[in-house]
Amino acid sequence: MEVRVRFAPSPTGQIHIGNIRTAIFNWLYARHHNGTFLVRVEDTDRERSTQEAIDILFAELKWLDIDYDENLLYQSEQIKRHLTHAETMLANNHAYRHAKGEGGEAVLFSIPWDDAGFNTIRNCGQTELPIHTEEPVKISKHGVKFALISRKGKPVPTEVCLAGFKNLKIYDANNQCLFDIKDAIESILDKSKACEIQNGQRLSFTRREVYFKDLIKGELSKPLDSMKDFVIVRGDGSPVFHLANVSDDIEQNITHIIRGDDHIENTYRHTLLFQAINSNIPNFAHIPMIINQQGKPYSKRDGDAFLSELRDAGYLPEAVFNYLTLLGWSPGDDSEKMGRDELVSRFNFERVQRSAAQMDLKKLANLNGQYMAEIPQEVFLQQANEIISSLPWGKNIDSSYLSEVAVLMQSRTKTFNQIEDWAYFFTENLTFDESMVEKQLRKPGIKKAFVDLHEQLLTLEFDLVKIESCILFITESNGIKVGKLNLPLRIALTGSKIGAGIFEIIFVLGKDTVIKRLNYAIDNLV
């Protein structure tokens, strides 16, 4: 069977990482099966959908190199067909018009009383439900209203669909049958007659449930007596998500619906909709959510929840793509760093996790570092150049000097935004960590060593080997243990305790700069 999947985001702002992972899983599945990956823009929420958001969406897809097939489908242009499908259901008696609350007469989908034509509904036995005696039971084609009993014995008003109560009988406290639906069903259904029964104490009915087999979670089911008929066309004549979504999936011949597991409840309803429109039901795969550091769903305050933030933080698209596939999926062995082709060939639903996953930025950074290390030198240089020229200290930089710095720093750069930390190569505006200065510079012997070094450097021929032996000489002649002058020197010259090798740094900075900074340190720091 040909595989046809779709990514169907609502363009209402930034792209969330959970969202883009859904796109990735869809894309991977399609490519794995040589199938078709479609993008559908679900822009029916005219209030919140914006062109800007649509532009962001495609920019992000492009950044991650996720290509799509065939033409885009804009949901807002499909309204006519959506409404035709609503008409079909109205004609089949699978939907009815009803003024439910304000907003005029809407079209509601009727959870089917009659299973004919519905393969995803099954009986699951006789059930009893205790109800609050003081509240009447109201039965109409629009649903059944009654009151459950809270733990404290209070009535809890409930309204669910009629279809949940096949073979309903209502008994009072004396076990007397007050109502049998088989006597009333015809007039309820055909003449829209409503019944009201007082003093009921329990409901007795055949429970039915809607079920489907999820490719990730296995068989999922939900009793009809916990569902309600739902609006598919608003009072103003516009289609609701459920209708539009299903109608478009039919139109696009979608074979596998891969979406977040927050849609599971919708899927119970959607399977019914597919059948009411006389269409085949696609396969479903519900992937788990991504949650924040606190283990909660991401909210606006969390940060790093948008793909753009990851990009702005300097992560590579390859690394982000790779990392996101590993959130909620694993290849089954210990492979982690995997390229596109390998991911495409290994991806499957069997190995998708059933529970939510947390982002671990440190792991992403580590993976990103592995990708960074593989970037060819000239590509790295070009990227670095772009980033540096956008930084405040990055104007008018000598390109051969930049090249020297970049070569030196590539192996210790895990994300491109760390290039900001290269400032000490380009500006005399160093920032010193006071506690590091105190700890490393203001200790006995350092000042004298610096002064000696300063004097030596003035006349030193400036190459790597000579710099190294000069520093070694100063270290030893000052009675400092080998290597122990390096960190103080690093702090004095760069302000930082980490970075490239100190001898290389000194060489790249050049004699004038080093002497200038050493002077400053001798006068102000040590």
Added chain:
RNA sequence: GACCCCAUCGUCUAGUCAGGCCUAGGACACUGGGUUUUCAUCCCAGCAACACGGGUUCGAAUCCCGUUGGGGUCACCA
């Protein structure tokens, strides 16, 4: 509240469907050591988990029941 779903190191996960190969493996992070006379890298070692309680079984992370915890959904939003 009702319904649905989920549950292995701090985190991502392997092992669960087909019970024994699990003294529960890997990765990130963390800690210690080594290499680099410095930083990063790299190498080695360590720390660290089957949510809890019952059952079935010769044997349970794995199967069953219950409990707890977490999440989702209950809109004329998508």
